[in-house]
Amino acid sequence: MLLAILLPFLSFMIRGKIFTGIICLILQITLIGWLPAAIWAVLSLHNDRADKRNEKLIREMRKNRRQW
Numbered sequence: 001m002l003l004a005i006l007l008p009f010l011s012f013m014i015r016g017k018i019f020t021g022i023i024c025l026i027l028q029i030t031l032i033g034w035l036p037a038a039i040w041a042v043l044s045l046h047n048d049r050a051d052k053r054n055e056k057l058i059r060e061m062r063k064n065r066r067q068w
Contacts, residue, residue: 001045008034008041015048 004011009028012021024041027033 001042004041004045005038008037011041011045015045017044020044 003014009021009025012018012024024037027040028037
């Protein structure tokens with residue numbers, strides 16, 4: 001989370017989103033664009049975590065359904 005706030009482009013790069021990281025870096029270079037870049041990175045991080053939780057929940061539900 002701290003990385004997404006301080007270095008938004010690096011947060012994207014670490015998660016394997018190279019193209020998005022480059023766009024974010026270009027936005028972050030400008031002083032005015034740093035805040036939107038940080039917000040974008042934090043929201044993206046939250047969305048990725050929510051997607052992983054949802055995928056895990058769906059797998060568990062499918063597994064439980066097979067046991068019935």
